[in-house]
Amino acid sequence: MSKVVKAKYTAEAVQGFTHRTALEEAARCLLCHDAPCSKGCPAGTDPAKFIRSIRFRNVKGAAETIRENNVLGGTCARVCPYDNLCEEACSRCGIDKPIEIGKLQRYAIEQEKLFKMKTLQAPAEKKAAKIACVGAGPASLACAAELAKAGYKVTIFEREAKAGGVLTYGITPSRLPQAVVDHDIAQVKGLGVKFVFNKEAKAEDLQPFDAVFVGAGLWKPSLDAHGFKGANLKGVYSAIDFLKEARTKKKDFDPGNRVVVVGGGDVAIDCAVTAKLLGADDVRILYRRSIEEAPANINEFHYALSLGAEDC
Numbered sequence: 470m471s472k473v474v475k476a477k478y479t480a481e482a483v484q485g486f487t488h489r490t491a492l493e494e495a496a497r498c499l500l501c502h503d504a505p506c507s508k509g510c511p512a513g514t515d516p517a518k519f520i521r522s523i524r525f526r527n528v529k530g531a532a533e534t535i536r537e538n539n540v541l542g543g544t545c546a547r548v549c550p551y552d553n554l555c556e557e558a559c560s561r562c563g564i565d566k567p568i569e570i571g572k573l574q575r576y577a578i579e580q581e582k583l584f585k586m587k588t589l590q591a592p593a594e595k596k597a598a599k600i601a602c603v604g605a606g607p608a609s610l611a612c613a614a615e616l617a618k619a620g621y622k623v624t625i626f627e628r629e630a631k632a633g634g635v636l637t638y639g640i641t642p643s644r645l646p647q648a649v650v651d652h653d654i655a656q657v658k659g660l661g662v663k664f665v666f667n668k669e670a671k672a673e674d675l676q677p678f679d680a681v682f683v684g685a686g687l688w689k690p691s692l693d694a695h696g697f698k699g700a701n702l703k704g705v706y707s708a709i710d711f712l713k714e715a716r717t718k719k720k721d722f723d724p725g726n727r728v729v730v731v732g733g734g735d736v737a738i739d740c741a742v743t744a745k746l747l748g749a750d751d752v753r754i755l756y757r758r759s760i761e762e763a764p765a766n767i768n769e770f771h772y773a774l775s776l777g778a779e780d781c
């Protein structure tokens with residue numbers, strides 16, 4: 470049996486590039502004229518452009534390119550399924566292996582933070598209209614950033630004590646550290662967006678605004694809707710409740726000693742990792758197909774297994 474890895478709940482599972490390895494990786498890029506990687510990015514992050522900037526040691530330019538269309542660039546570098554998107558489209562797939570685009574994006578944003586680079590700017594001239602966003606999850610954060618860049622005054626109402634929504638409460642920190650989410654949120658704040666926390670927005674709160682964006686998220690688990698018998702029994706959690714409770718209580722959260730996780734996606738693996746890191750002895754991942762067919766990122770799956778979780 471291979472050695473079981475010990476790690477802290479908040480420790481990041483995957484290491485990023487150093488300056489040297491980032492430059493080496495960027496040097497493998499073919500600088501494709503048609504940039505299939507950029508066409509494969511649904512967020513319009515333009516990997517071909519930011520990789521070119523890294524290659525020519527213009528790291529600030531790389532971070533600006535990432536932030537321009539994607540204010541959550543640091544978060545996306547950790548949780549975006551780039552192996553099925555930009556990396557799958559990369560021309561180097563036909564030669565040896567794709568450029569590690571996600572890790573290069575992570576490197577650029579880490580440098581932005583390290584050197585306190587200012588990569589986004591709100592216009593000095595403001596528009597008169599005031600806009601409210603309900604919820605401080607990724608949809609509202611992205612919406613607020615775009616509106617602020619267009620000169621609007623934006624206020625975000627959030628019922629929780631922190632911004633980020635599912636990024637802050639629904640993903641295990643070994644995959645998405647809170648510091649990464651907070652740094653992305655700081656970019657939104659830097660554009661002048663105001664936040665009102667611990668406030669469930671009512672109609673009267675929204676009355677003074679000219680327009681309202683509702684990004685309330687999908688916090689209602691659908692176990693009942695799927696006819697999952699026993700969903701209400703003690704010890705049965707939906708993934709979102711399990712992850713949120715763990716993120717809120719951290720080491721005071723007791724996941725139980727024997728845990729079965731049903732599913733093979735990223736969220737299921739987050740639950741298995743969380744259970745293991747918070748003290749469960751026996752964690753089993755129950756998935757209907759093989760590990761190779763599981764939709765979860767394979768590195769995350771291997772991380773869960775390295776912690777001692779078992780697939781069955």
Ligand code: SF4
Pocket residue numbers: 497498499500501504505506507516517520558559560561568570
């Ligand atoms: S497709 Fe791959 S090799 Fe071509 S520009 Fe994009 S990252 Fe570079």
